[in-house]
Amino acid sequence: MTAELGQIALILALCLALSQTVFGLVGAHRGWANWMAVVRPATIGQAGFVALAFLLLVSAFLGNDFTVQYVAFNSNSELPTVYRVAAVWGAHEGSMLLWALILALWSLAVALLSRSLPNAFASRVLGVLGTISTGILLFILLTSNPFTRAMPAPFDGNDLNPLLQDPALAMHPPILYTGYVGFAVAFAFACAAMIEGKLDQAWARWTRPWTIVAWLFLTVGITLGSWWAYYELGWGGWWMWDPVENASFMPWLVGTALVHSLAVTERRGLFRSWTLLLAIFAFSLSLIGTFLVRSGIIVSVHAFASDPMRGVFILALLAAYILGALMLYAWRAGQLRSSSGFELWSRESFILFNNILLVIAAALIFIGTLYPLILALLKLGTITIGPPVFQLMFLIAIIPLIGLLAVGMHSSWKRARLAPVKTRLIAIAAVAAVLAAILLFTFGGRVRLIVFMGLFLAIATMFSAVSEPIARLRRGLSIPRGAVGMFVAHFGVGLFTLGATAASTYQVEKDVSIALGQSEKLAGYEFKLADLRMVEGPNYVARQADVIISDSQGRVITTLHPQKRIYRVQQQPMTEAGIDVNWQRDLFVALGDDLGDGKWSLRLQYKPLIRYLWLGSLIMALGGILAASDRRYRTAIAGERAAVGAATERA
Amino acid sequence: MKARFLVPAALIAVLFGFFWYALGGDYDPQLIESPLINRPAPDFVSPALADPKQAVSLKSFRGQPVLVNFWGTWCVGCREEHPQLLEIQKVTTIPIVGIAWKDDHAAANQWLAEFGDPYRAVATDDDGRIAIDWGVYGAPESFLVSAEGKVIHKHVGPMSLEIWRKEFLVKVNAERGP
Numbered sequence: 001m002t003a004e005l006g007q008i009a010l011i012l013a014l015c016l017a018l019s020q021t022v023f024g025l026v027g028a029h030r031g032w033a034n035w036m037a038v039v040r041p042a043t044i045g046q047a048g049f050v051a052l053a054f055l056l057l058v059s060a061f062l063g064n065d066f067t068v069q070y071v072a073f074n075s076n077s078e079l080p081t082v083y084r085v086a087a088v089w090g091a092h093e094g095s096m097l098l099w100a101l102i103l104a105l106w107s108l109a110v111a112l113l114s115r116s117l118p119n120a121f122a123s124r125v126l127g128v129l130g131t132i133s134t135g136i137l138l139f140i141l142l143t144s145n146p147f148t149r150a151m152p153a154p155f156d157g158n159d160l161n162p163l164l165q166d167p168a169l170a171m172h173p174p175i176l177y178t179g180y181v182g183f184a185v186a187f188a189f190a191c192a193a194m195i196e197g198k199l200d201q202a203w204a205r206w207t208r209p210w211t212i213v214a215w216l217f218l219t220v221g222i223t224l225g226s227w228w229a230y231y232e233l234g235w236g237g238w239w240m241w242d243p244v245e246n247a248s249f250m251p252w253l254v255g256t257a258l259v260h261s262l263a264v265t266e267r268r269g270l271f272r273s274w275t276l277l278l279a280i281f282a283f284s285l286s287l288i289g290t291f292l293v294r295s296g297i298i299v300s301v302h303a304f305a306s307d308p309m310r311g312v313f314i315l316a317l318l319a320a321y322i323l324g325a326l327m328l329y330a331w332r333a334g335q336l337r338s339s340s341g342f343e344l345w346s347r348e349s350f351i352l353f354n355n356i357l358l359v360i361a362a363a364l365i366f367i368g369t370l371y372p373l374i375l376a377l378l379k380l381g382t383i384t385i386g387p388p389v390f391q392l393m394f395l396i397a398i399i400p401l402i403g404l405l406a407v408g409m410h411s412s413w414k415r416a417r418l419a420p421v422k423t424r425l426i427a428i429a430a431v432a433a434v435l436a437a438i439l440l441f442t443f444g445g446r447v448r449l450i451v452f453m454g455l456f457l458a459i460a461t462m463f464s465a466v467s468e469p470i471a472r473l474r475r476g477l478s479i480p481r482g483a484v485g486m487f488v489a490h491f492g493v494g495l496f497t498l499g500a501t502a503a504s505t506y507q508v509e510k511d512v513s514i515a516l517g518q519s520e521k522l523a524g525y526e527f528k529l530a531d532l533r534m535v536e537g538p539n540y541v542a543r544q545a546d547v548i549i550s551d552s553q554g555r556v557i558t559t560l561h562p563q564k565r566i567y568r569v570q571q572q573p574m575t576e577a578g579i580d581v582n583w584q585r586d587l588f589v590a591l592g593d594d595l596g597d598g599k600w601s602l603r604l605q606y607k608p609l610i611r612y613l614w615l616g617s618l619i620m621a622l623g624g625i626l627a628a629s630d631r632r633y634r635t636a637i638a639g640e641r642a643a644v645g646a647a648t649e650r651a
Numbered sequence: 652m653k654a655r656f657l658v659p660a661a662l663i664a665v666l667f668g669f670f671w672y673a674l675g676g677d678y679d680p681q682l683i684e685s686p687l688i689n690r691p692a693p694d695f696v697s698p699a700l701a702d703p704k705q706a707v708s709l710k711s712f713r714g715q716p717v718l719v720n721f722w723g724t725w726c727v728g729c730r731e732e733h734p735q736l737l738e739i740q741k742v743t744t745i746p747i748v749g750i751a752w753k754d755d756h757a758a759a760n761q762w763l764a765e766f767g768d769p770y771r772a773v774a775t776d777d778d779g780r781i782a783i784d785w786g787v788y789g790a791p792e793s794f795l796v797s798a799e800g801k802v803i804h805k806h807v808g809p810m811s812l813e814i815w816r817k818e819f820l821v822k823v824n825a826e827r828g829p
Contacts, residue, residue: 240727284663322663323660323664326659329656330656332660333653334653334656372789377669461698511757511758564765592761601764603761
């Protein structure tokens with residue numbers, strides 16, 4: 001019965017999403033208070049029924065109900081319980097349901113936390129969110145129903161793809177989707193403002209915390225994905241420029257631009273039509289990413305089972321949402337004029353350049369991802385664009401961005417007042433240059449300008465992020481939590497840059513074949529293959545090695561246990577690397593095959609400072625938490641619009 | 652309404668037009684017609700991956716059908732394909748010749764040691780010349796070469812046992828004649 005109940009719950013959720021849309025948009029348009037009063041209960045009900053459907057699918061997985069096709073394809077009676085839950089979003093149907101659930105939960109949060117907003121505005125926001133829910137639920141019910149029964153039911157399931165049986169990957173999709181889908185809230189706020197034809201600083205203040213929270217989830221989600229690729233795929237790479245990775249990175253770049261331009265709109269009432277455009281595109285790129293991955297248009301194996309029918313359906317939905325919003329934009333943007341200006345070295349300028357560079361980076365990645373497809377379509381030949389091209393394109397945009405960031409943190413709103421901090425800037429640059437040079441020589445090897453730039457900018461950014469708040473405190477100024485978040489996040493950017501530069505430049509890796517008892521040297525460490533044995537997991541068997549690592553003085557540092565697993569059901573081999581971590585470097589050992597003659601292949605890697613890359617990303621997210629929890633977003637803002645509105649002209 | 656505010660909408664509309672066309676069945680990356688079909692396969696002689704002193708040449712396989720498979724350790728699709736190639740190699744006597752496309756030799760050898768080696772021989776294509784000669788769209792990509800040295804089928808994207816049976820074996824049998 002569970003499957004049928006799940007289906008019914010989804011249909012009821014669809015009906016409620018539809019009423020959320022109609023009552024929200026029509027009610028607000030006509031000013032009918034009794035219609036608008038329906039919107040919040042409809043939103044809450046919709047969230048309840050989607051959650052119910054989701055829980056029923058979870059229970060089908062937990063109970064090994066292989067009469068449900070989706071469960072039979074993606075689970076197995078031997079699969080550990082925690083992965084049975086993760087298997088719910090292990091393939092297309094379930095992950096779409098997860099998408100719908102997360103959208104419903106965001107809508108629920110908006111419904112509950114928007115009571116201080118003007119009634120008509122909140123109704124419009126929920127109405128726009130309702131249109132998205134309606135589309136996605138229709139899509140699930142018509143093309144991707146996770147509750148379809150299998151006839152005849154198999155005795156046991158097909159098991160979850162072994163690649164996905166991993167704690168980081170189990171958590172990756174929910175967090176990533178929370179970020180992706182969270183941009184729907186900013187999108188809905190933007191659409192509501194465009195429908196009303198009114199966009200003031202109060203609007204930016206309402207939109208900003210929602211955007212920051214979505215952005216920080218996306219940051220954490222991408223970080224988890226990168227970390228997972230690093231240790232699970234066994235290649236030791238942390239970013240592959242795979243189309244699916246690009247699909248999550250483009251909304252992140254545009255979302256980052258949006259977070260910054262919202263700051264300008266909130267503080268100064270500027271960049272208003274630009275902010276709208278970014279809000280539309282952050283969510284649109286999330287949707288386009290989903291479309292590219294699901295439709296099979298771009299060949300990537302991250303890609304879920306593709307189906308042209310699904311592609312046509314998603315494309316129609318995308319066209320409706322994105323073109324709808326952009327037509328609204330074309331209609332309204334001309335009416336949003338800013339009266340005030342700003343000087344060249346003011347914070348507004350820095351953020352403007354930040355926005356331009358982030359959007360250029362996103363556009364380059366977008367073109368790089370789609371260019372082969374478009375060439376092929378126009379029958380102009382076929383090419384592939386590999387990681388080196390993406391890397392180069394990305395660096396072109398990102399190096400000046402970080403340079404501007406290091407300086408921009410010291411700038412002030414409206415006026416160009418960099419002169420007083422000139423001495424400090426020079427001091428920071430000098431110290432950073434010296435430290436970068438020291439690092440460069442500590443690591444040794446060939447001196448390259450780009451590596452020096454990376455290290456220099458990383459250190460300068462971190463110093464700026466620390467020195468500016470200290471200077472402000474000295475002058476007796478208080479630093480609001482939002483600004484603390486800004487400094488923390490920018491410190492994270494510096495740390496990330498340090499890790500990324502060092503790890504990608506100074507890593508050493510070696511593939512060796514050694515016999516039991518033999519050892520091999522790498523980057524001053526000695527790796528000894530001490531033992532090999534078979535171990536058994538719940539749904540796999542594995543060959544496990546003991547690799548003893550000692551330093552140059554012969555002291556034993558650690559013993560790693562890399563495994564090579566064979567998952568019983570899918571018979572797929574998987575590598576579980578052994579990694580030793582400290583603040584200076586990662587030591588990474590992956591076990592290969594029996595090469596005969598008692599020899600085994602091992603892949604050894606030394607990755608300096610690589611942890612800082614993920615740590616930096618998490619610190620960026622932490623900055624987001626601090627910024628979103630600033631007091632000015634928590635205080636009741638009912639009468640605020642009137643107050644702020646007096647200062648800004650009506651659009 | 653000013654025209655410049657319509658620019659984003661127009662750009663997106665063009666993009667969606669492309670997507671629509673791409674979905675319309677007219678385009679499928681898996682079905683791109685190769686100009687090589689029914690033409691002689693471009694020959695190659697290239698150092699072997701296992702031992703650079705040896706050479707791998709396509710001509711040396713003349714007289715039997717060959718499956719030529721372009722792959723690389725940098726290619727995620729190849730990783731998905733790999734277990735399937737091992738399966739195919741178990742059920743057929745047709746040799747699979749790999750082309751290690753723009754790949755690091757050590758990494759490629761490591762890959763084969765780690766995941767198993769389905770190839771009769773692997774030629775290295777460090778500068779991508781062979782891939783250009785063959786008009787490779789993207790890795791993985793596989794070509795079926797007949798006993799007479801003609802390209803008779805092509806598949807873009809990961810191979811599978813099912814594709815092998817349904818698409819490739821049919822061509823092999825048709826070539827052999829009744």
